[in-house]
Amino acid sequence: MEKKITVLKGDGIGPEAIKTLAQIAKKYGHRFLYTEAAIGGAAIDRYGVPVSEETLALCKNSDSVLLGAVGGHKWDCIDPDKRPEKGLLKVRKSLGLFANLRPTKLFPQLAAGSPLRQATVKNGIDLLIVRELTGSIYYGERFTGEKNGERYASDLMGYGEHEIERIGRVAFETARKRRHKVTSVDKANVLDTSKLWRAVMHELAAEFSDVAYEDALVDSTAMQLINDPSRFDVIVTENMFGDILSDEASMLSGSLGMMPSASLSESKLGMYEPIHGSAPNIAGKNLANPLGTILSAAMMLRYAFDLEKEAKAIEAAVDKTLDDGYRTGDIMSEGMKKVSCSEMGDLVAANL
Ligand code: IPM
Numbered sequence: 001m002e003k004k005i006t007v008l009k010g011d012g013i014g015p016e017a018i019k020t021l022a023q024i025a026k027k028y029g030h031r032f033l034y035t036e037a038a039i040g041g042a043a044i045d046r047y048g049v050p051v052s053e054e055t056l057a058l059c060k061n062s063d064s065v066l067l068g069a070v071g072g073h074k075w076d077c078i079d080p081d082k083r084p085e086k087g088l089l090k091v092r093k094s095l096g097l098f099a100n101l102r103p104t105k106l107f108p109q110l111a112a113g114s115p116l117r118q119a120t121v122k123n124g125i126d127l128l129i130v131r132e133l134t135g136s137i138y139y140g141e142r143f144t145g146e147k148n149g150e151r152y153a154s155d156l157m158g159y160g161e162h163e164i165e166r167i168g169r170v171a172f173e174t175a176r177k178r179r180h181k182v183t184s185v186d187k188a189n190v191l192d193t194s195k196l197w198r199a200v201m202h203e204l205a206a207e208f209s210d211v212a213y214e215d216a217l218v219d220s221t222a223m224q225l226i227n228d229p230s231r232f233d234v235i236v237t238e239n240m241f242g243d244i245l246s247d248e249a250s251m252l253s254g255s256l257g258m259m260p261s262a263s264l265s266e267s268k269l270g271m272y273e274p275i276h277g278s279a280p281n282i283a284g285k286n287l288a289n290p291l292g293t294i295l296s297a298a299m300m301l302r303y304a305f306d307l308e309k310e311a312k313a314i315e316a317a318v319d320k321t322l323d324d325g326y327r328t329g330d331i332m333s334e335g336m337k338k339v340s341c342s343e344m345g346d347l348v349a350a351n352l
């Protein structure tokens with residue numbers, strides 16, 4: 001198999017995922033062709049914009065996009081429309097990446113590092129947040145100015161029913177490949193957008209009658225994730241609720257640094273990235289955990305190229321590396337062997 005991959009290096013990605021993919025290509029006889037492009041702060045420094053039109057075109061012409069995290073203190077004071085994050089939002093919108101899949105799985109080797117009570121952890125954690133990614137308050141009309149003689153700002157949250165329906169379908173269809181349960185998260189006791197969201201989800205629930213369905217409020221879901229995450233299979237929710245809940249959920253497994261994600265469009269084109277940020281406090285120090293990015297590459301093989309065996313091989317290599325006791329700083333615990341970001345990458349590649 002030969003595939004063109006655009007690598008958006010962002011402001012905090014190491015070469016570890018590429019090294020892992022190189023190993024896979026060698027072992028299974030594939031050819032992955034990479035083109036690198038800048039996004040976020042790196043693109044601001046080079047082109048004055050967080051993502052260029054050429055980069056967007058490059059992404060559209062590739063089979064898949066692999067992305068590092070964007071953002072850093074260096075660009076904190078820049079014009080808000082040019083912040084590194086805007087580059088990411090623009091890529092999502094222009095590639096039509098409306099479905100963001102964020103799995104949280106407990107690695108048994110890291111169970112002791114979960115902030116949850118061990119009795120709770122024992123029930124296991126294996127959930128998937130399906131986050132709507134190209135609508136709602138992230139892309140609504142915004143205003144900054146004055147009103148009633150004081151500074152005033154607003155952001156509009158809105159959804160068209162087709163946006164709700166298509167993300168709902170992704171959730172129900174994915175649940176069919178898992179434990180057949182969907183929890184739809186909203187704030188329907190307050191927000192009109194949530195009332196429409198809930199109505200559309202109920203229509204889908206009737207269509208997918210083989211999937212168990214429940215509504216939940218976002219505040220209560222935040223609480224239940226801590227209280228008993230084992231009750232969740234697929235959680236589907238709007239853009240900002242999904243942003244917040246996915247950070248919370250990822251931590252349950254021990255570290256944000258471990259978690260991959262996939263952002264999918266209606267065509268096959270997708271973008272794969274760890275859910276963590278660029279961690280400016282440790283960037284460039286060879287301290288970060290590369291496993292989120294490496295596992296994102298595994299998700300890419302699975303969803304973009306249908307290479308299930310190869311995806312499993314990466315996941316098994318990560319498992320083996322953890323079994324052998326190797327840990328980056330964020331997941332370090334007593335008696336384990338502490339390694340740097342690049343060493344962790346080398347160990348995973350060696351285990352392939
Ligand atoms: C994420 C990030 C982004 C988001 C930021 C960097 C714009 O937090 O992917 O979760 O809020 O979507």
Ligand code: MN
Nearest residue numbers: 243244247275
């Ligand atoms: Mn986030």
